[in-house]
Amino acid sequence: MEKIRRKTLLYRTKVEYGNFCLNHVLGCSHGCRYPCFAMKNAKFHGWIKGDSEWWCNPKLVENALELLDKEIPKYKEEIDFVHISFTTDPFMEGYPEVKEMTLKIIEKLNKNNIKCTVLTKGIYPKVLTDKTKYGSGNYYGITLVSLDDDFKNKFEPFSPSINDRMNALKYLHDNGLKTWVSIEPYPTPNLVEQDLMEILERISFVDKIIFGRLNHNKIVSEFKDKDQFFENCVGQAIKFCKEKNIGYHIKNGTQKIYNSDTEKIFEASIK
Numbered sequence: 001m002e003k004i005r006r007k008t009l010l011y012r013t014k015v016e017y018g019n020f021c022l023n024h025v026l027g028c029s030h031g032c033r034y035p036c037f038a039m040k041n042a043k044f045h046g047w048i049k050g051d052s053e054w055w056c057n058p059k060l061v062e063n064a065l066e067l068l069d070k071e072i073p074k075y076k077e078e079i080d081f082v083h084i085s086f087t088t089d090p091f092m093e094g095y096p097e098v099k100e101m102t103l104k105i106i107e108k109l110n111k112n113n114i115k116c117t118v119l120t121k122g123i124y125p126k127v128l129t130d131k132t133k134y135g136s137g138n139y140y141g142i143t144l145v146s147l148d149d150d151f152k153n154k155f156e157p158f159s160p161s162i163n164d165r166m167n168a169l170k171y172l173h174d175n176g177l178k179t180w181v182s183i184e185p186y187p188t189p190n191l192v193e194q195d196l197m198e199i200l201e202r203i204s205f206v207d208k209i210i211f212g213r214l215n216h217n218k219i220v221s222e223f224k225d226k227d228q229f230f231e232n233c234v235g236q237a238i239k240f241c242k243e244k245n246i247g248y249h250i251k252n253g254t255q256k257i258y259n260s261d262t263e264k265i266f267e268a269s270i271k
C-alpha cells in the first residue's frame, strides 16, 4: 500500500453532527458511484490529481499516530469526540494496513479519554469488543442506504455485502457496544424501488440513525416528486425512531424546514 506523510491530522469538522474529525487515508477502495463526494471535493480543491482509479488506490498516512501524539494535548479541551472518518473509510475492504492503523488510532484516542464515532461501509473487526484496549463509549456506525444487492453492486461496487456489514455491526451491538446507521445518501425510486421501513426494521437494534438524501446525482434530479418523496421518508424515519426510542438526526437539506435541534446527536450522549 502506498504511504504519505501529513503535517496535521485532527481538525474541527463543519459536518453538522460532527465535532472533531480525522482522515488517516487519502482515497478509498470502495469506489462509490453516487458519486463519492469526498473524491469530488478533493478534486475540486486540487488535493488529488487523478481520477476514480487513483482514488480507489488509497494512500495511508504513515505518521498518523505521531501526529496524534502532538495534537491530542493541543485540542483535548475542545474535543467532545473524534469522527473517523468523513473523507475515507476506516475499515475499507482489501487494505489490512488501514484496519490496523484505525484500531491503533481508536485505542490511542480512548486511552486519552477521547471517544470516537466511527463510520464504515466495511466490516467491523470483533477485536473492538476487547475492553482492555477500546473504550465502551464509542459509537460504531455503518452506511446503509439499501438492502438491494444489485443497487449495492452498482453504486458501492467494491464494498462488502450488505449482510456482512450488518452482521458485523450487530455483533458489536450484541456485545454491549453502541451502534448507529447513516442512511445517507438515500436514493430516489428511479434509482432503486425499495421500502424505507424494511431498512429501518432491519436496523432497529441501533442507538442512533442519521438520514440524508442523495444529492449531486443527475438521475435523482430527474425524479419529479423528489422533494415530496424525501419529506415522506423523513416523516417515516422520525416516526420510527420515536416509537423505538432511537436517537436521530435529519441532515441539512433533506427536508424543506431544517431542524437543528438534533445536530448534537452524539455530543449529547457521548460525555
Ligand code: SF4
Binding pocket: 027, 028, 029, 030, 031, 032, 035, 036, 037, 038, 039, 086, 087, 088, 089, 121
Ligand atoms: S466509502 Fe465513502 S469515501 Fe469511500 S468511496 Fe464510498 S463514499 Fe467515497
